[in-house]
Structures are given as C-alpha cells and as structure tokens.
Amino acid sequence: MVEDGSKFPEVDTFEFAYAGKNKCWTCNAAKAQNDEMLVKEHEYLIERAKEQQLLQDIPLEEIPIDDPDAGINIMMSVLGTKPGRRILGLGDGRLRDIGISxxxxxxxxxxxxxxxxxxxxxxxxxxxxxxxxxxxxxxxxxxxxxxxxxxxxxxxxxxxxxxxxxxxxxxxxxx
The missing domain is CATH 1.20.5 (Single alpha-helices involved in coiled-coils or other helix-helix interfaces)
Structure with a gap:
C-alpha cells in the first residue's frame, strides 16, 4: 500500500498495482517502467536540492517538494499519453468510445x-x-x-x- 507522507504517491501506487505487497511484478515491462520512474524521482530530487541550494549531503527524503503534480508528471513522462481521453496504465492508450445506436x-x-x-x-x-x-x-x-x-x-x-x-x-x- 502507499505510505502516508510519500513524496511521489502516484509512482508508489503504480508499483503497488503492478507488484503488490510482495514485490512480485506482474510483467517485466511494468518493472522496467517503475525503475525508470525511480530514476526520474532521484533526478527530480537532485534538481530540487540544487535549485534550493541545499547541502549536498542532505538525505533525499528531506528535500521539500513544492509541486503537488511532480509524481503524476514523472509517471506520465514514462508512461506517455495519446490524444483523446488520458488513461493510466502500462503505456500509451486511448479509451474507445462506445457507440450508441x-x-x-x-x-x-x-x-x-x-x-x-x-x-x-x-x-x-x-x-x-x-x-x-x-x-x-x-x-x-x-x-x-x-x-x-x-x-x-x-x-x-x-x-x-x-x-x-x-x-x-x-x-x-x-x-
């Protein structure tokens, strides 16, 4: 489950959805995408530390995040979107409109x-x-x-x- 106070709850939710509590990934693609999200999280935190001119030895967990959409932005940069209605999943996707007679x-x-x-x-x-x-x-x-x-x-x-x-x-x- 996603921990309270998580810096990137959307990414944590993705991991929980595709790996569960026991960290047994449903597919290799999901694991690879999660790993890419973790790298982007790390890069984002390093960049925030530089912008805020924080000490280099400060733990990443202590770096404040001002952007509430940071997690969703990281996740969507990895998963991508296509024009149309946005859905979250393992990659680009589009919901098909159901035709009504x-x-x-x-x-x-x-x-x-x-x-x-x-x-x-x-x-x-x-x-x-x-x-x-x-x-x-x-x-x-x-x-x-x-x-x-x-x-x-x-x-x-x-x-x-x-x-x-x-x-x-x-x-x-x-x-």
Missing part, C-alpha cells in the same frame, strides 16, 4: 420522458400535501388560540369571584 437513444429518451412525467406527478402531489398540511396547521392554531382565550377569560372570571384573592382585590378596585 439510434434505437438505444430513442429508448433512453422515452425512459427519460416517463421519469420526468412521474416526477411532475410526484411534485404536484407533494405540493398539494404541503398546502393541505399548512391549512390544517392554521385551523389547529386558530382552535388553540380560541381555547386559550376562552380559558383565560374563564380563569379571569373565576379568580374575580374568589374573595380575598390578590386577583379579586386588584380588579375590585377597578370597578
């Missing part, structure tokens, strides 16, 4: 239309249900407010009739 396109268009129609129906049902719920919520809110006012009025009347209560005393003075 007009009947397949027609069937897909019909399927898409059916899905759109079903979605419209579902959306309309959802909107209707939301409106229904809003209306019910308003009715419940009105009933609650009415009940609350009625109970408040009843409590007001009841407390006013109890002699000696603070409530009775306060409101008797108003009359």
């Amino acid at each position: 007009s009947s397949n396109v027609h069937n897909l268009e019909k399927e898409l239309e059916a899905e759109r129609a079903a979605r419209k129906v579902a959306d309309a049902a959802r909107v209707s249900m939301e409106q229904n719920m809003q209306n019910k919520l308003k009715v419940v809110e009105q009933q609650f407010n009415s009940t609350l006012q009625s109970r408040h009025h009843s409590m007001h009347q009841l407390c006013g009739k109890v002699p000696g209560s603070l409530y009775h005393h306060l409101y008797q003075g108003e009359r």
Whole structure:
C-alpha cells in the first residue's frame, strides 16, 4: 500500500498495482517502467536540492517538494499519453468510445420522458400535501388560540369571584 507522507504517491501506487505487497511484478515491462520512474524521482530530487541550494549531503527524503503534480508528471513522462481521453496504465492508450445506436437513444429518451412525467406527478402531489398540511396547521392554531382565550377569560372570571384573592382585590378596585 502507499505510505502516508510519500513524496511521489502516484509512482508508489503504480508499483503497488503492478507488484503488490510482495514485490512480485506482474510483467517485466511494468518493472522496467517503475525503475525508470525511480530514476526520474532521484533526478527530480537532485534538481530540487540544487535549485534550493541545499547541502549536498542532505538525505533525499528531506528535500521539500513544492509541486503537488511532480509524481503524476514523472509517471506520465514514462508512461506517455495519446490524444483523446488520458488513461493510466502500462503505456500509451486511448479509451474507445462506445457507440450508441439510434434505437438505444430513442429508448433512453422515452425512459427519460416517463421519469420526468412521474416526477411532475410526484411534485404536484407533494405540493398539494404541503398546502393541505399548512391549512390544517392554521385551523389547529386558530382552535388553540380560541381555547386559550376562552380559558383565560374563564380563569379571569373565576379568580374575580374568589374573595380575598390578590386577583379579586386588584380588579375590585377597578370597578
């Protein structure tokens, strides 16, 4: 597996893909390409050390890399690419576009239309249900407010009739 903190994780991934944990290469071409990538890694690190004017005896592992694409650039310089969609592998490659017949396109268009129609129906049902719920919520809110006012009025009347209560005393003075 690729180690955390690897300077060139793409190259390490290539090695893991073609050699695995036990370093048993799937083919000689992959081994040769990996060796070439390792040489390019070494050359890149030496060049970085010169650019940064680092001491000659500094270990390569300690040389900082500023370019996050360094590993992919090294790998692609070895593997190469062809015009078209780029794929990673043992060499130049191009993905073949899969041809689609007009009947397949027609069937897909019909399927898409059916899905759109079903979605419209579902959306309309959802909107209707939301409106229904809003209306019910308003009715419940009105009933609650009415009940609350009625109970408040009843409590007001009841407390006013109890002699000696603070409530009775306060409101008797108003009359």
